[in-house]
Amino acid sequence: MTWLVNGEAIHRDSLGTEQLIAPGQLNLMTAGLGVSHSEEATGQYEGALQGIQMWIAQPDVTRQLAPAFEHHHDLPRIEMSGADVTVLIGEWMGVQSAARHDTELVGAELELRGPLLVPLRRDFEYCVIVLEGSLLVDGDVLEPGELGYLNPGYEEIAIDVVEESRAMLLGGVPFESEILMWWNFVARSRSEIDEAFRAWHEDEGRFGTVASSLTRIDTPAPFWQLE
Numbered sequence: 001m002t003w004l005v006n007g008e009a010i011h012r013d014s015l016g017t018e019q020l021i022a023p024g025q026l027n028l029m030t031a032g033l034g035v036s037h038s039e040e041a042t043g044q045y046e047g048a049l050q051g052i053q054m055w056i057a058q059p060d061v062t063r064q065l066a067p068a069f070e071h072h073h074d075l076p077r078i079e080m081s082g083a084d085v086t087v088l089i090g091e092w093m094g095v096q097s098a099a100r101h102d103t104e105l106v107g108a109e110l111e112l113r114g115p116l117l118v119p120l121r122r123d124f125e126y127c128v129i130v131l132e133g134s135l136l137v138d139g140d141v142l143e144p145g146e147l148g149y150l151n152p153g154y155e156e157i158a159i160d161v162v163e164e165s166r167a168m169l170l171g172g173v174p175f176e177s178e179i180l181m182w183w184n185f186v187a188r189s190r191s192e193i194d195e196a197f198r199a200w201h202e203d204e205g206r207f208g209t210v211a212s213s214l215t216r217i218d219t220p221a222p223f224w225q226l227e
Contacts, residue, residue: 001056001107002027003088005131005166007049013037014208017069026072026088028099035067036207038214052131052168057179057186062102072099082114093119105172112165118157126150126171133165183219193222
């Protein structure tokens with residue numbers, strides 16, 4: 001899930017997608033059994049590029065299915081006292097994004113001018129990531145690039161603004177199974193990662209081909225294969 005704050009970029013992937021993304025728009029690429037992609041300069045925009053990219057673990061029922069891509073240029077917004085909220089994915093305060101989601105979750109951008117009491121679901125775990133400004137969340141100051149984590153059980157959380165801020169609110173039902181990540185592979189076991197690495201390293205076709213001038217990236221074997 002890619003969300004830009006400043007700038008623009010071109011997304012290309014092995015599905016044949018070529019999509020410009022700009023602030024206020026959402027790119028959502030679903031890996032499934034395997035996908036490859038690039039994110040490149042447009043050749044026209046000059047300036048800062050700032051944003052956040054979030055990886056969403058897929059459940060067993062969809063993680064071995066075909067890859068997919070979708071782009072959303074018009075996302076629902078909620079105007080509140082002290083904040084404007086854009087719902088990127090999932091549902092928040094009765095407002096639903098059209099973006100695909102394979103589990104119960106929420107992703108929202110908060111543009112904060114003043115204090116905000118944020119309603120939460122007790123069965124979700126949450127985090128707040130500050131992109132700009134400074135926030136006080138549950139008594140802790142969060143600066144840009146920092147993540148504040150909330151265990152399940154909260155019904156609401158008070159966010160106070162140290163200075164005008166932009167932040168991400170992310171939440172969802174915790175996974176019961178362990179999730180492993182190595183390089184660009186997300187799996188449930190080392191054997192699954194070993195197989196994905198082999199398929200990528202041997203370029204056997206599982207991850208497709210991207211119509212890009214960028215060099216294909218390779219990587220050494222997982223560290224446990226070298227032990």
